[in-house]
Amino acid sequence: MRYGLDIGGTKIEIAVFDRDFKVLDVTRISTPSENYQRFMQSVCRLVRQKDKQYSCIGSVGIGLPGVQETRSSKQISSNIPCLTGQHVARDLATELNRAVYIDNDSRCLALCEALTGAGQGMPRVFAAVLGTGAGGGLVLDGKVYRGASGVAGEWGHMPIAAHLVNQYGLFVKQCNCGLYGCLEHYISGTGLSNLCEHFLRIRLPTEEFLKLLAEKDPKALHVYQVFIDILCSGFASLQLTYDVDIIVLGGGLSNIKRLYADLDQRLPDFLFKGIQAVPIVPARFGDSSGVRGAALLGDNSF
Template sequence: MTTLPDGCHGIDIGGTKIEIVSFDAAMCEVHRERVATPGQDIVAFSQAIHTLVRNADAALGARAPVGIGLPGITDTFTGRQLSTNVPALNGRQAHRLLQHTLERPLVIGNDCQCFALCEAAGGAADGLPTMFGAILGTGAGGGYCADGKLMRGLNGIAGEWGHWSLPAALLARHALPLIDCPCGKVGCTERYVSGPGMSALHRHFGGDAAEPIALAARANAGDVLAARTLAVHLDLLGHALANIVLAFDPHAIVLGGGLSNLPHLYERLPEAVQRHLLRGVQAPAILPPRFGDAGGARGAALLLRQQLDTIPHP
């Protein structure tokens, strides 16, 4: 991996917060700052990024290159940002905008892929030949890494498992409807297995809109409806992760996002995955993240280091 003598900055941009972390040449953290995301105002958004990087330069003592993790995907042909939960960026050429704002070497990647890279290089899957990082939060996304490096694919979207469709037979087994997805498809996996997806399942079965942590607590206390919700969610998620095994055959799957804090997933998910696999195929280890929700900025910095040799210098 490329050495940056003066260090680098990683930025994790989300719908509610922007966090920057500065690292020295050995990838030791030297500075961290977080602000609320000005999600509607592009001028305020650009100024927030500029101020964060200026402060980080001062803390690092150098004008350093930047890696940025963004939600959504970038259109390969136009460079415009799609499906972002930062409305100010939606439809804009994010790389060109931020390059103009920061005037330095810059790499932008998907935030879920940055999570995967963080956990592959020094994280829960460190040292494994391959891994898949599966985010289970407001949505479902992820990334695939081999030998500690992110594999992005032709369109840069490798790992977008949240928009694989669940089969009609599986939905019929649990008497579930086809649900429209903002991406334009129907029956997308993330509409059922994400945090809001689990809450939607509970409502569908006649319950309230409780959050997943509350549902897990109720199930542990003997609530039959909450237990049913968790069982169905586990079956759907097991099927989805089994497809990841068939597609990528990773040595481990590391969970991220809010649902990664649910202990029952690590206890019961391996068996749920195994039920949907071919005979003779072994489910990989399913691991909690080492860096949790603090890994996005680190992953963005690692992506920068991975791609530094291909960055055009202004």
């Protein structure tokens, strides 16, 4: 069996996959985010329960928010404070007596979609996750690209284009990462609420904003135009940097159906003339892409 674990600030989900990567079982528990020992015990208990249930020793792959520093192998995670500075993969491997592979949750989604999803068969696949925050992952020839320090793909912390700040009179504030003007503050679910607060003077949940948009509210249409322009500027930077074959979107905002046609229409305006815009498509496996990618990671150590 292959076990994929998707671990966030509020829940731990373990999915069991068979040899053909068919889902057999999914279990969720709350994440003990403040106590490292309790976190370790919770993860190990889940894995051992599945071992017993399926009479096997399953492979373990884990998707986590944050990054694993390449040189020290220590975890850095603002969503799960107790993991920061810990050797999570090493400690779990010792406790479970097997190899444990951990990577950023966005990279797990990227791996899933590159090997089995919307980017299958393409040599250069970038996955952009537009959820509470904005993350990403790059897969080259079927292998996750992590970079020298393990931060490759963190496109949500690229800075917003100065001309868009000037054009739309946008705010620039410090991110939790310590930098200023990170794209995450404009293009994530939280970012969309930030834009609503800036232009509409009220923070709106995504569902409420989309209702206004469907009603063709002029102010909502303006917010959406700003959102699309910032998103296209970020995607154009990705294309000019990595020149990928496809960008696959995950996270809650990837479910906005009109997004893809609007990006396709607007993205060329942010690229060199004559350069064809990269296709931008939704993740084939949707919300389950991350846990599926984690199982793939554990099975083959990509």
